[in-house]
Amino acid sequence: MDTQIFGTWQNVLPSSACHKAIELADKVQNMRDSGTAIYPAQENLFAALRLTAPERVRCVILGQD
Numbered sequence: 195m196d197t198q199i200f201g202t203w204q205n206v207l208p209s210s211a212c213h214k215a216i217e218l219a220d221k222v223q224n225m226r227d228s229g230t231a232i233y234p235a236q237e238n239l240f241a242a243l244r245l246t247a248p249e250r251v252r253c254v255i256l257g258q259d
Contacts, residue, residue: 199215199216199219199239199240199243200212200215200240200244201243201244201247202247202248203243203248205248206248215240219236219239219240222236222239223236
């Protein structure tokens with residue numbers, strides 16, 4: 195997976211976070227390839243980062259379902 199998925203966030207996020215996210219996205223793709231239904235679609239992973247510039251963000255809330 196290409197690091198361009200992060201858009202301008204790549205300049206803000208630590209490289210270790212980018213590498214880990216890419217690693218996780220690759221694992222998700224492998225699961226999809228094996229027939230597991232996973233949403234959102236691969237091209238929409240990290241869409242929030244591509245659609246929102248870091249300078250427009252005041253707070254980031256991380257959570258897990």
